[in-house]
Amino acid sequence: MGEGLRRYFLADTSAAPLATFRVAFGVLVLASVVRFWAKGWIAELYLKPKFFFPYYGFEWVRPLGLYTYGLFVVCGLCALLVALGWWYRTAALGLFLSFTYIELMDKSTYLNHYYFVSLAAFLLVLLPAGRFFSVDAHLDPARWRSQVPRWTVDALRLLVGVVYCYAGLAKLNSDWLGHAMPLRIWLPAKNDLWLVGPLFNHVWVAYAFSWFGAFYDLTVPFFLLYRPTRAWAYAAVVVFHVLTAVLFPIGMFPYVMIVAALVFFPADAHLRALTRLRRWVLRTPVAPRLAQPLVYAPRTKQALLLVLGTFFVVQLLLPFRYLLYPRELFWTEEGYRFSWRVMLMEKMGQVQFKVVDGQTGRARLVNNDEHLSVLQEKMMSTQPDMLVQFAHYLRAYYARRGVQQPKVYADAYVSLNGRLGKSFIDPTVDLAQASDDLRPKSWILPFDDEISGL
Amino acid sequence: MKKTVLFALLLLFTAVGIFSCQKTTGDDAPTPDTSLDRKALLTQWADSLVKPGYQRFNDKLAALKTKTTAFTAAPTTATLVEARQAWQAAYLEWQKVELFEFGPAESVSLRNHFNIYPADVTGINRNITTGSYDFEVATAIPQQGFPTLDYLLNGVASGDAAIVQQYVSSANHRRYLTDVVAKMDQTFGTVYGQWTGSYRDTFVNNAGTDASSSLSRVINAYSLYFERYLRAGKVGIPAGTMSGTPRPEKIEAYYLKGALPLQLATTAHTTVQQFFNGRTGRPSLKSYLDALGAKDSRTGQSLTSIINTQFGVSYQQLSSLGPDLFTTITARNADAVTSYNEMQKAVRLIKVDMTSALGITVTYVDNDGD
Numbered sequence: 001m002g003e004g005l006r007r008y009f010l011a012d013t014s015a016a017p018l019a020t021f022r023v024a025f026g027v028l029v030l031a032s033v034v035r036f037w038a039k040g041w042i043a044e045l046y047l048k049p050k051f052f053f054p055y056y057g058f059e060w061v062r063p064l065g066l067y068t069y070g071l072f073v074v075c076g077l078c079a080l081l082v083a084l085g086w087w088y089r090t091a092a093l094g095l096f097l098s099f100t101y102i103e104l105m106d107k108s109t110y111l112n113h114y115y116f117v118s119l120a121a122f123l124l125v126l127l128p129a130g131r132f133f134s135v136d137a138h139l140d141p142a143r144w145r146s147q148v149p150r151w152t153v154d155a156l157r158l159l160v161g162v163v164y165c166y167a168g169l170a171k172l173n174s175d176w177l178g179h180a181m182p183l184r185i186w187l188p189a190k191n192d193l194w195l196v197g198p199l200f201n202h203v204w205v206a207y208a209f210s211w212f213g214a215f216y217d218l219t220v221p222f223f224l225l226y227r228p229t230r231a232w233a234y235a236a237v238v239v240f241h242v243l244t245a246v247l248f249p250i251g252m253f254p255y256v257m258i259v260a261a262l263v264f265f266p267a268d269a270h271l272r273a274l275t276r277l278r279r280w281v282l283r284t285p286v287a288p289r290l291a292q293p294l295v296y297a298p299r300t301k302q303a304l305l306l307v308l309g310t311f312f313v314v315q316l317l318l319p320f321r322y323l324l325y326p327r328e329l330f331w332t333e334e335g336y337r338f339s340w341r342v343m344l345m346e347k348m349g350q351v352q353f354k355v356v357d358g359q360t361g362r363a364r365l366v367n368n369d370e371h372l373s374v375l376q377e378k379m380m381s382t383q384p385d386m387l388v389q390f391a392h393y394l395r396a397y398y399a400r401r402g403v404q405q406p407k408v409y410a411d412a413y414v415s416l417n418g419r420l421g422k423s424f425i426d427p428t429v430d431l432a433q434a435s436d437d438l439r440p441k442s443w444i445l446p447f448d449d450e451i452s453g454l
Numbered sequence: 455m456k457k458t459v460l461f462a463l464l465l466l467f468t469a470v471g472i473f474s475c476q477k478t479t480g481d482d483a484p485t486p487d488t489s490l491d492r493k494a495l496l497t498q499w500a501d502s503l504v505k506p507g508y509q510r511f512n513d514k515l516a517a518l519k520t521k522t523t524a525f526t527a528a529p530t531t532a533t534l535v536e537a538r539q540a541w542q543a544a545y546l547e548w549q550k551v552e553l554f555e556f557g558p559a560e561s562v563s564l565r566n567h568f569n570i571y572p573a574d575v576t577g578i579n580r581n582i583t584t585g586s587y588d589f590e591v592a593t594a595i596p597q598q599g600f601p602t603l604d605y606l607l608n609g610v611a612s613g614d615a616a617i618v619q620q621y622v623s624s625a626n627h628r629r630y631l632t633d634v635v636a637k638m639d640q641t642f643g644t645v646y647g648q649w650t651g652s653y654r655d656t657f658v659n660n661a662g663t664d665a666s667s668s669l670s671r672v673i674n675a676y677s678l679y680f681e682r683y684l685r686a687g688k689v690g691i692p693a694g695t696m697s698g699t700p701r702p703e704k705i706e707a708y709y710l711k712g713a714l715p716l717q718l719a720t721t722a723h724t725t726v727q728q729f730f731n732g733r734t735g736r737p738s739l740k741s742y743l744d745a746l747g748a749k750d751s752r753t754g755q756s757l758t759s760i761i762n763t764q765f766g767v768s769y770q771q772l773s774s775l776g777p778d779l780f781t782t783i784t785a786r787n788a789d790a791v792t793s794y795n796e797m798q799k800a801v802r803l804i805k806v807d808m809t810s811a812l813g814i815t816v817t818y819v820d821n822d823g824d
Contacts, residue, residue: 041819111820179751188746189663189813191490201490203747249664251820348810350802365696375817413802420750420760421806449752 014267015132026083053107085134113253147293161221168217173453180206182346224264349381349414358405391431489745529621558648571601609709693790748811
């Protein structure tokens with residue numbers, strides 16, 4: 001066993017899978033940035049709102065006004081450089097930092113696939129993906145390496161595998177499997193889809209989709225790893241993600257996953273694809289070269305393995321942090337993000353804030369839309385940590401306008417996966433005094449139901 | 455090798471098959487496809503609600519124009535009373551169409567031209583004096599429409615004789631009244647023209663559920679109307695639920711007072727209920743939600759019956775605010791606040807539970823679904 005492990009960490013493999021991943025990933029992130037810009041979302045999400053919801057510990061990360069456009073330029077440029085493999089290490093670091101900064105600016109835009117992009121970009125900073133099929137290696141042939149340690153490629157496979165498996169584990173709950181929620185709500189809304197639409201009116205289809213979805217997420221990395229099933233599994237990846245792209249407003253996520261799953265293909269497939277791409281771009285035949293393995297200095301290798309090891313331990317544990325909170329995860333959303341919980345809830349809410357002058361007792365109601373975008377209000381109304389952040393903003397806002405010791409109360413109403421809506425948080429608790437941290441929030445009212453499962 | 459794949463697929467399909475079969479024979483009755491036909495629902499709304507509703511309002515608006523023209527041509531107590539009656543009839547009819555603020559009505563901001571109150575009396579008087587005004591600018595919103603007509607026909611002076619005298623002596627007053635009605639006529643004409651023209655097909659054919667679909671727009675307009683213009687506008691703001699102090703002068707039809715303000719509110723409430731329920735046997739929000747099987751999964755009670763029960767309670771409380779809403783706001787403020795609260799419960803059922811059950815999207819921005 002120990003011997004096997006030792007041999008594993010000494011084994012080399014072709015650098016081609018890293019290179020294809022780098023190119024495809026860079027192109028996709030660039031496309032995401034362009035798409036985001038073209039849809040006018042930079043202005044709508046980061047310039048127009050008067051208030052932003054920061055992440056705990058990252059309160060200093062804020063939109064940069066008009067310079068936010070510059071941030072997106074940097075991000076897109078780094079993505080392009082990563083794809084080209086030009087100034088690779090710097091570009092990968094720039095991509096990781098700029099993309100992550102963008103995502104940290106406002107919680108209301110949180111998407112699991114953005115988180116995936118950040119994590120993959122982080123791995124790319126560490127991995128030797130710029131040594132093969134890159135402008136860097138072309139300009140300085142001494143840097144060219146055709147073989148890399150096997151664990152560098154497997155790190156990406158592990159990340160993709162974790163995403164799928166954890167997304168599958170998250171589906172093992174009574175709402176998803178036992179009640180076909182929320183697909184049962186979402187599918188009939190798409191019943192005008194060509195050919196398959198009418199099927200969505202039947203409840204059994206929602207069940208079939210739910211069960212297949214859970215099975216797919218839990219098993220697809222293994223089918224992708226196993227040579228005989230690989231082609232089938234990849235076909236399933238494409239079909240599955242194209243279907244989700246058609247059905248749900250999840251943006252680039254399906255395409256990111258379709259591309260990321262390519263990393264499971266063996267080196268020769270990548271090599272063939274890259275050779276074809278090279279011939280198509282450069283229109284010159286490729287001169288065969290002697291294989292050149294990348295060998296890390298022992299210190300470097302140790303440090304890299306240590307960082308990667310820590311990274312994956314955190315990745316494996318983080319989604320289970322919800323166990324530290326006493327109450328229903330879907331209701332309180334304590335420990336919900338960064339856990340590959342995708343498309344699990346149809347949760348909708350409405351919240352009415354009331355600001356009371358601590359001295360005169362005079363009360364006034366708040367128009368949320370005077371302060372927040374449609375997206376922000378939608379996201380805030382079902383997420384307690386955002387409610388308390390907005391309450392603190394209101395405290396400061398009304399204090400500036402002469403209200404003495406403002407008390408902020410919220411009357412929130414939330415429905416979850418087809419359950420009739422109910423009061424979400426205690427309307428008698430002054431949220432201006434409630435703390436915004438990671439401890440369980442006692443002012444969230446009980447869910448009065450149970451969702452069993454992981 | 456191939457066998458492994460086939461086995462895996464077989465396993466998968468049997469698992470799915472077995473489970474789904476169990477479920478269909480269980481608690482979930484199969485739903486007939488026809489009742490979940492959004493195009494049929496949109497067609498019903500366009501042809502049986504919006505267009506006929508607009509037609510009836512158009513008639514009332516034409517009558518208003520005739521009567522106000524007669525009044526400005528020869529201001530007498532008799533012509534004033536007739537103009538006022540025509541205004542009341544049109545105002546009541548308006549309550550049945552104000553909620554259709556989507557499509558053409560939304561693009562011309564029909565409500566802004568018809569029913570934003572309280573009227574800006576200072577602005578109106580300035581307009582009358584200077585004789586120059588532009589009804590399209592934002593500041594002019596409360597200087598036109600029904601609330602302005604309320605002031606012009608009921609509030610420019612005290613007593614009918616004094617009002618008539620005002621119009622006899624001031625050409626500017628006559629002109630302003632004419633212009634206000636002409637502007638309403640012109641703005642509504644554009645909207646009605648589009649519905650009788652090509653917009654009807656555009657509306658009916660946009661049968662998806664994304665943020666730009668007809669259903670999404672209608673639900674958005676419907677819940678916004680109920681929340682902001684009925685619940686808050688007609689009761690909440692005058693009752694002081696927003697500011698903490700009752701402001702009875704902010705009611706609708708403030709210059710006429712009497713029974714009309716409450717009558718306007720109850721007409722609006724009935725319209726909201728009727729829009730939800732539609733006609734028996736015809737597509738409606740109710741039939742669509744029932745076909746979806748929307749229910750409270752905690753209790754199993756159907757969503758439409760929960761909504762209708764709350765509509766009932768809310769209507770009851772609202773109609774108890776008579777006979778004179780203006781007096782009730784101060785004399786029995788708690789009742790007005792209760793009415794607001796009951797409407798708020800219904801608003802939530804519409805805005806949260808119904809919208810969620812319909813599966814419509816409210817923003818264009820990507821989301822993971824939460």
